[in-house]
Amino acid sequence: MGKVLMKGNEVIGEAAIHAGCIYFFGYPITPQSELVAYMAKRLPEVNGLFLQAESEVAAINMVYGAASAGVRVMTSSSSPGFSLKQEGISYLAGAELPAVIVNIGRGGPGLGNIQPAQSDYFQVTKGGGHGDYYTPVLAPSTLQEIIELTSEAFRIADDYRTPVILLGDGMLGQMMEPVEFRGIEEKEFKEKDWATSGTEGDGPPRVITSLDLSDIKLEERNNRLQEKYSMIKKQEIKVDSLYTEDAEYIVIAYGTVARMVQSAIEKAREEGMKIGLIRPVTLWPFPSEVISRISEDIKGILAVEMSAGQMVEDVRLAVEGKTPVSFYGRTGGVIPSVEEIYEAIMKLGKGVTA
Structure with a gap:
């Protein structure tokens, strides 16, 4: 496949499919709606599943369910819609579930407008939802770089069992540039021996939750998360x-x-x-x-x-x-x-x- 002229939102979708993501749950909001539309068209062509949820809250919780089953899954939104996903992102972090969440930022606060902005930086880098957690955040500057970083987002998500954010803005999502899906090979995904995909009686039942009513056990979970974040800081800076x-x-x-x-x-x-x-x-x-x-x-x-x-x-x-x-x-x-x-x-x- 040589160079093709594509819109940024569509590049994200195609790059995700090349990275092995064939499950997408989303909800339209400008300026990322083309990503949702692209996945609605493309995923059935690759035997994938697209579902437009009834809201951003529903979409992120569908991502939680799919990630629990061990599949590569993505959702996307834009600033106010991304805000609605924060509780679910905190749940994903607490349950240590890999997923990629795309935010194509727009002007705010409030409903704001549909023009490009970078005013979601605090939200994506400081946790965004409740609890002591972080999400790795990748910020491409060109459409060609989107291809590389989308693949990296899924790799980081799987390697560390964490949600990862791909952050753009309305300009990046709407612009068109020639891109080439080069150097993309079929990847062997790590076995997810924690996923709720069924054990067939071989081993104990697998349970995924972010709920720990014991304060000591919840502190142990938090300590494990902080150790993970320290490792990400050492190994994943770009x-x-x-x-x-x-x-x-x-x-x-x-x-x-x-x-x-x-x-x-x-x-x-x-x-x-x-x-x-x-x-x-x-x-x-x-x-x-x-x-x-x-x-x-x-x-x-x-x-x-x-x-x-x-x-x-x-x-x-x-x-x-x-x-x-x-x-x-x-x-x-x-x-x-x-x-x-x-x-x-x-x-x-x-x-x-x-």
Whole structure:
């Protein structure tokens, strides 16, 4: 299969199928509805199961059931719909069930609008639902990268028995780019000897639950989860960098915003400014050590987001006061232009912080 022109939402669906996911439970909400429609069409063609649930709450609980049976399963939504899934995501984390949840973010808070935004960062990286849990979060910046990271999301989910979030925005979901489903091979899935798929009398019954009425047993579960999260932090951090070798300043951005930042950086470098880009690919775990190390040798950092300033808090924690951190953001679905980012970069070079 050569290159094909596809919309971002559709790329996610096809990439999931290539990753072995043939079960999908979802509910339409702009700007991710094309993903739901794509899976409704494609899954019957590959002997899969698509079901449009009556709500986002129903969809995430159907995911819980399918994941319990040991199959690769996915659901998707956009910001307000994703909020409705939080209780179910907490249940998935507590029961240690692998699943992939896609969030194609839009402007908020509240119903907001259908324009792209990155204002769900706190929600996806800090737990979102109740209890002491985290979900690995992958943030692609191109449609080609979606293919790689969708496969990675299912791999991480299975390896660690955890829900994983694939985070995009309305721009990524709606744009069209040529993509190639290259290097995708049939994968041997790990045997899930914990799944409620029936034991046929060979061994004790398998029970999956997040309920522990004993405080001691629930603490043991929490300790096991924290050990798992520590392992994920050590092994699953992904970060991309550009022009950092000689950089005196660094811009940090993720997702589609990083693409505009790159154009602004290239313009600034043409004028002699030594500036580089760090793009977190995993938002959780966050590449704190990478940022901490590089902050020791530079004059300043600029965080750029389509939000009022959320990722910037993790940047400042990583920097630990070693260098000034400034911020530039647009909210409500407004997309920052390359020129705006360039001007913010120029202010950074002059020592102007925000």
